[in-house]
Amino acid sequence: MKTEDIIKVNGGVCAAKGYLAAGVYCGIRRNRTKKDLALVFSKTPANAAAVYTRNRVKGAPLAVTKAHVDGGKISAVICNSGIANTCSAGGKELAAEMCKLAGDALGVAAESVVVASTGVIGQPLSISPIAYGVPELVKTLSRDGTDAARAIMTTDTVVKQTAVEFTLGGKRVRLGGMAKGSGMIHPDMATMLVFLTTDAAVSKEMLQQALSGDVESTFNMMSVDGDTSTNDMVLLLANGEAGNEEITCENDDFRTFMCALNTVNIELCRMLAGDGEGATKLLDCVVTGAGTLRDARKAAKSVICSSLVKAAMFGADANWGRVLCAMGYSGAEFDPEKVDVSFRSAAGEVEVCKAGSPVDFSEEKAKAVLSENEILISVSLGEGGYSAEAWGCDLTYDYVRINGDYRT
């Protein structure tokens, strides 16, 4: 499988065959110009895999969704933004009622509907706007997933969707998805809300194996602010409409599917991190030469999580000592005296640290490199052959402004 055989195509959650979606304003948010309720529908019931937040305080919808995903095939997803339905009495009953409303309107069982909520924690969510919005959602279902992707946004500033096309056993297959998330992003075995759909035929077990494996190198390697959300979820639906032979073991088709999934998820990670609350820059840290994969991941993630690295990148300041400091407390094993660090962007590359000691570099060049909106922080540990990549964003005045008064 060559990655060039995976072609990027337009669309997102409806790029694969057999999926429809819609997004409307139903009255959960005060701002009527923002959509707040989304629906995704698969005409053919789909195998489903999901990963959820490890936060001990969990959103009420997660329990309902988990029971439905574990129970059998999934036909639809209903998701609201504005209120997280978390830390509020009666949340589970309300989440179940959302599934019933969507199921009844679509003519499918409530148990085949996945539910998700995102927004403020600790405020009660009312069923009435949802009951009002569901008929409108069903009426406006279409092959364009953009309104749905817009309706799940909170502090996001851009719609996040992507899709690819590839071949499985001679059949053309598509995989696409949408994501939301801008703050409270520090996924732990899961992520913000991500809904992925494919028309590939993949057994439930292999679908879960693919998703659980991939998030370790994608969503779990991303952070905006170190805060693991209560409502994180990644859902992957496979309805089999592409007509390929169902993937039921780790064969070549499975590996191809994993490549496609990884392509889509990395793209969504970059979109999420680049649109981090207040962010002006996407940070991409690549650590090579680690003794183990675990060390590579710990080091890369620690760099993009460091408030000091993030603030330095905002200021286009080549303060590489903070990169070494962040790796030093990451728990990764390495010898500081073997570390090389460079910064790279569209404006070029500047080497700043060689074998743990300063390199005499041009401050002017460094300033130019770090003034671009995508910065690669490249680190070589000189220990072994493992590498990892992590995504984050800079820490800016706007992050403080947005989060100094998000609730009121």
Add this chain to the structure above:
Amino acid sequence: MKTEDIIKVNGGVCAAKGYLAAGVYCGIRRNRTKKDLALVFSKTPANAAAVYTRNRVKGAPLAVTKAHVDGGKISAVICNSGIANTCSAGGKELAAEMCKLAGDALGVAAESVVVASTGVIGQPLSISPIAYGVPELVKTLSRDGTDAARAIMTTDTVVKQTAVEFTLGGKRVRLGGMAKGSGMIHPDMATMLVFLTTDAAVSKEMLQQALSGDVESTFNMMSVDGDTSTNDMVLLLANGEAGNEEITCENDDFRTFMCALNTVNIELCRMLAGDGEGATKLLDCVVTGAGTLRDARKAAKSVICSSLVKAAMFGADANWGRVLCAMGYSGAEFDPEKVDVSFRSAAGEVEVCKAGSPVDFSEEKAKAVLSENEILISVSLGEGGYSAEAWGCDLTYDYVRINGDYRT
């Protein structure tokens, strides 16, 4: 031992008998109005205990200091600010040379001098300003520790020193100290630079036991920005000049000494966190009712480390869902449905969450409570009898400004 028997007295590192200190400008910093070299001298060689950063990337002075502390009694401390002497070739030799310069000028062995540096990582430190500054330091040694406390400051905005007086076996004893630190503060088994002195007689073993035990509930429960520094160090010197019977086991005197040490260290923690880079507010999170001490500590520390909680406090926004979220990913064991949360300050108290669900509170009152400069976040877990306290600060525009361009 009642805590009221521990009396606060003026001064800091020279409050106890037999200690002298000085601070001068020697030319390491570009800004001539800031002092950058400090010296502390104990006429009677002192037993010494120390804890150091767990960051894998360690400042060169730490290795030299550790060898000297492990080797025997300590007579002096030399410390510069401006450059951290970390990630720079020849750093250890330079740190050893600093000890020799100070030792020669004071007429004590180089091995009886502790050395520390704080400032930018990855820039070479030159010996010449230090050689220039040491004679001036020795000439200006006095019983006032304020100049020394000023000379170790980096982005600190206030001098941090405190001292107490108490009684051991009928003898009046003093314990005091100075600290620096404002950013890159997230101590792990150690902290920023803290130098503590006492005239109590305490054996080296019991001194280390007291210090190692106390930092777990003081400096290790404090964070400004989640970044564990490369140069953290807490040093405690005991020269015995108070004439008390030497503490050599866990007797009543040891417990009294621990109480005094805890009083001084909590005061320094509050000073450090309250003067966090850009901070406008000191945050104090008290978690009670935890099932274990470990759970209480994890939960409290996670709350004061959360960027979202910190930004909400800056905005005086009673967004208590973020407090629950931060505890949820802390690793502490608890049932979200038993959690109570309230905010308290000089302006009063407001209960915001009861048994994991929202309380109907006055937003106006909450705004008033959270607009003060010291905020207590009080959490009850309802699980058991353990409690813990952690100290932090709000996340502000100024933190971003200071760290967007600290180096250049």
